[in-house]
Amino acid sequence: MHTLTIAEAKAIDLAHLWHPYASIQNPPPVCFATSDHGTRITLDNGQELIDAISSWWCAAHGHRPEPIVEAIRRQSERLCHVMFGGFTHEPAAELASRLTNILPPGLDRIFLADSGSIAVECAVKMAVQYHYALGRPERSRLIALKGAYHGDTAGAMALSDPDGMHVLFQNVMPHHLFAEQPAIPFGGEWQDSDFASMEQLLDEHSGEVAAVIVEPLFQGGNAMWLYHPEYLRKLRQVCNQHGVLLIFDEIATGLGRTGRRFAFEHAGVLPDIITLGKILTGGCITLAAAIASSQVAQVISSRGSGAFMHGPTYMANPLACAAANASLQLLQDYDWQGNVRRIEAQLRSELTAYAGHPNVADVRCLGAIGVLELRHMPTAKQVLETVLSTGVWLRPFGNWVYAMPPFITTAAETTQITDAMKRLADLGWQNRDTPPVPPLDPILDIHE
Ligand SMILES: Cc1ncc(COP(=O)(O)O)c(C=O)c1O
Structure with missing residues (x-):
């Protein structure tokens, strides 16, 4: 096949490719990326965009970090893939060793899955199989948060x-x-009433519940909401009382996004099962993990054949494991925590300055996360125009314009990002008298 021209590639994309949360009849505009490096994505016309959302929160060390690219290249010369059923290999073993070194003792039985969603599926299956092994097959439901x-x-x-x-x-x-969404924000004054709905569900249903699953502290993809760490402490306590497992889905928060290595560190409590993804491979290739405590794993394996019933084709792919090893090494090699502290301070001061903006309903910041909750959203067209005119890649959804930039984002770039966010708040305000088009889905709740 000859190399496609950009015009040909765009035509084929339009004719055949499905994009996330997109209609094929009325496809949203897409930018054409030709390369990426550091904080930047380059478009076909040569323009560079600062990736203010780390490509859905994964490219935390920036795009195409040399050590990760090099690790994939080196690994590709030896072993690209082998089924994990019946085989093991060095990159997977190294990854297990690295993960157990940074996780608290006891959280050490690692299932390497091929995406975040699959890691969540594995965590759920672990919880259900745990109760099955204990002779409680009726405990097969989960409690999650609105x-x-x-x-x-x-x-x-x-x-x-x-x-x-x-x-x-x-x-x-x-x-x-x-359970009801926790209402008390991170940094707010805790009241026990915020936990009442979860407590009631556990009191009434624990006999049929295998586990509670939450995104600790930061609800991302559906809410852009930061809640109080006391909620997690209560949750741990009550799960223990009821013999219900606790799953922390740290796919978005894990490995530094909230300023700590894991979000649970803000609360000082541990889950029975944790899921990781996104930053795990530094945004270069897909890999995720569901990691159970040894106690949970021992119980799962104590009944019948003891087999945990999951096994995806690309499980523990060596290229992905090599990328993850390099990504975790990067977390040791540069002062990401200092960078995230700096980004947090800047996001907080620059976004809080817009708290009085008539279109800004709330400002939320933690780690390398900054959110403006708006009263009126910009249209998709206005977002694209702003992206191209400011050179900052943002993808608002729901009522939120947010930034989750790479940890290597400079102070000047961070200001460019907050300026672009403010511009979207201005544009949304101009739309205040236009009735919003009902959302197709929350992710694309950018009015046409
Ligand atoms: C908390 C959380 N869990 C799971 C997922 C799903 O991960 P993936 O998109 O890799 O399937 C995401 C993705 O945004 C997430 O934020």
């Missing part, structure tokens, strides 16, 4: 906000239980 996002596969959708973007599929999803 406002949650855990992925787009069926099991993960079923744990995401029940009124959110997956509502269309409710007849094919398992029906879990949902």
Whole structure:
């Protein structure tokens, strides 16, 4: 096949490719990326965009970091893939060793899955199989939070906000239980009433519940909401009382995004199972992990054959494991924590300056996360124009314009990002008298 011209590639994309959360009849505009490096994505016309959202929060060390690219290149010369059923290999073993070194003791049974959603599926299956092994097969439901996002596969959708973007599929999803979204923000004054709904669900249903799953502290993909760490402390306590497992989905928060290595560190409590993804491979290739405590793993393996029943084709792919090893090494090699502290301070001061803007309903910041909650959203066209005129890649959804930039973003770039966010707040305000078009789904709730 000859090398495509950019015009040919664009035509083929339009004719054949499905983009995330997109209609093929009325496709949203897409930018054409030709290369990426550091904080920047280069477009076909040569323009560079600062990636203010780390390409859906994964490219935390910037795009195409040399050590990760080099690790993939080196690995590709030896072993690209081998089924993990019946084989093992050095990159997977090294990754297990690296993960157990940074996780608290006891969280050490690692299942390497091929995406975040699949890691969530594995975590759910671990929890259900744990209770099955204990002779409690009736404990097969989960409790999740309203406002949650855990992925787009069926099991993960079923744990995401029940009124959110997956509502269309409710007849094919398992029906879990949902507690009210925690209302007290991170940094707010804790009141026990915020936990009442979760406590009541556990009191009434623990006999049928295998686990509670939450995104600790930061609900990302459905809510852009930061809640109080005390919620997690209470949750740990009450799960223990009821013999219910606790799953922390740290796919978005894990490995530095909130300023700590794991979000659970802000609360000082541990889960029984944790999921990781995104930053795990530094945005270069897909890999995720569901990691159980040895106690949970021992119980799972104590009944019948003891086999944990999951096994994807690309499990523990060596190229992805090599990328993850390099990404975790990067977290040791530069002062990401100092960088994130600096980015947080700057996001906080520059975004808080817009708190009095008539279109800004709330400002939330933690680590390398900055959110403006707006009263009126810009249109998709206005977002694209702003991206191109400011050179900052943003992808607002719901009522939120947010930044989750790479940890290597400079002070000048951070200001460019907050300026672009403010511009979107201005444009949204101009739309205040235009009735919003009902959202296709929350992710694309950018009015046409
Ligand atoms: C908390 C959380 N869980 C799971 C997922 C799903 O991960 P993936 O998109 O890799 O399937 C995401 C993705 O945004 C997420 O933020």
